Amino acid sequence: MARTKRWExxxxxxxxxxxxxxxxxxxxxxxxxxxxxxxxxVYRGHASSKWKLEPxxxxxxxxxxxxxxxxxxxQFKLETRGRRGSNPPQLKDDNDWWALGQHHGLSTPLLDWTxxxxxxxxxxxxxxxxxxxxxxxxxxxxxxxxxLINKKIVKDEEIVKINGHKPTVxxxxxxxxxxxxxxxxxxxFTRGPNNMHLEEWINTYRNKSSxxxxxxxxxxxxxxxxxxxxxxKYLNRMNINHSTLFPDLTGASEFCNKHLSINRY
Numbered sequence: 001m002a003r004t005k006r007w008e009x010x011x012x013x014x015x016x017x018x019x020x021x022x023x024x025x026x027x028x029x030x031x032x033x034x035x036x037x038x039x040x041x042v043y044r045g046h047a048s049s050k051w052k053l054e055p056x057x058x059x060x061x062x063x064x065x066x067x068x069x070x071x072x073x074x075q076f077k078l079e080t081r082g083r084r085g086s087n088p089p090q091l092k093d094d095n096d097w098w099a100l101g102q103h104h105g106l107s108t109p110l111l112d113w114t115x116x117x118x119x120x121x122x123x124x125x126x127x128x129x130x131x132x133x134x135x136x137x138x139x140x141x142x143x144x145x146x147x148l149i150n151k152k153i154v155k156d157e158e159i160v161k162i163n164g165h166k167p168t169v170x171x172x173x174x175x176x177x178x179x180x181x182x183x184x185x186x187x188x189f190t191r192g193p194n195n196m197h198l199e200e201w202i203n204t205y206r207n208k209s210s211x212x213x214x215x216x217x218x219x220x221x222x223x224x225x226x227x228x229x230x231x232x233k234y235l236n237r238m239n240i241n242h243s244t245l246f247p248d249l250t251g252a253s254e255f256c257n258k259h260l261s262i263n264r265y
Contacts, residue, residue, distance in 0.1 A: 006030070007221075015145070015206045015217040016199065024125070024223050024231040027138075031117050041140040041219075042113040042188060045124025049137040049222045053198035055191075056107040064162055064194035069109065076101050099174040099189055103181050110172065110189040111198070113141065119185055122240045124223070125231045138221045141190070141198070143171060145217040149205050159205075167193035169201060185245050229262055236265060 006026040011018035019034075021027060035041065044053070061068050077097060091097050098108045114120050120138045128136040150168040153159050159166060172189040174182065181187070192201050202217050235241065236258075243255035259265045 010222075011220075014203055015215060016202060017216045017219045019219065019221050021221060021223045024121070024225075024227060027117075027121055027221070027223065030221065035117065035140065040143050042115055042143060043117045043120035044111065044113050044139045044141070045120040045122065045127070046137045046139070047124060047127030047131040048133040049135040049220070051137075053111060053139060055109050055111050057109045058195050058197070060107055062195065064196075069194070072107070073097060073101075076106055095170070095172045095189075095191060096174050098191070099172060099182070100179060102189065103179055109194065110191050112185075113188050113190060115186040115188075116240075118235060118238060118240055119245065121223075121231070122235045122245070125225075125228055125235070126242075128225045129228050129232065133225055136223050136225055138223065140219040140221070142215060142217050145215050146171065146190075148215075149202075149217075153205055162193055167196065167201070167205070169193075169198070180247050181245070181251075184247050232258070232262060233265055 004022050006023075007019050007021045007030055009017065010020050019030070021030060057069065057072070061072075073094060080100075091100065095110075098106075098110050102108045102110050102112065112123075114123075117138060117140070124136040124138055146169050153166050153168050161167075169190055169192040172191055174189075190198065192198055196204070199218065206217060241255055242251045242258065245251065246254065
């Protein structure tokens with residue numbers, strides 16, 4: 001009797017690749033055999049494989065030119081007065097402010113990514129357990145590919161600006177010491193054109209970039225959520241949990257709660 005395949009490739013189209021794993025238990029093997037030597041990819045976990053790569057603010061504000069976005073950020077800046085300590089670091093641009101808000105629950109135009117595929121798996125599994133989904137996903141994004149497409153977009157005079165900016169995808173790495181979670185999670189962000197999710201952006205602009213057909217810009221790894229509790233226990237043995245990823249009182253509380261809700265966590 002033939003064994004069930006650990007994973008299979010289900011799509012290769014327009015710079016996008018999709019894989020389907022038969023169990024979360026094969027995720028480590030997949031990374032070791034397929035992704036180990038590729039250091040320029042960053043990762044993101046989703047509770048549901050059906051969810052788009054779109055930020056929270058785009059789900060709320062449907063117009064790419066709406067002034068509500070700037071109003072929302074300005075209100076956040078105002079509300080943080082006196083709440084960042086006695087001598088808070090200076091935040092140089094709006095993306096730094098968005099990044100600060102992102103890790104404190106603010107709806108923003110940013111997407112979280114991490115350099116660790118296993119951290120991405122943790123966030124996918126943690127959220128999937130709460131959402132009760134049947135399949136989760138881990139995405140991997142090729143940073144060099146994003147920059148190559150950006151360069152072509154900037155040079156192409158036929159591509160119109162939106163809100164005064166070309167529709168590029170920015171890789172955001174805040175340098176502020178204020179966000180300890182970002183360091184623990186080996187995190188960064190992407191900020192794309194308003195109301196255009198990342199897969200749509202690649203489909204729209206990849207061909208205009210004239211970059212190599214062999215580049216895989218985005219990979220989607222779909223994983224069944226069967227045995228999700230064991231997945232979280234496995235990641236905890238790897239020291240990937242709320243305590244290490246959220247080095248604050250919230251992280252400590254969530255970590256202790258896990259021991260109540262998961263037997264032998």
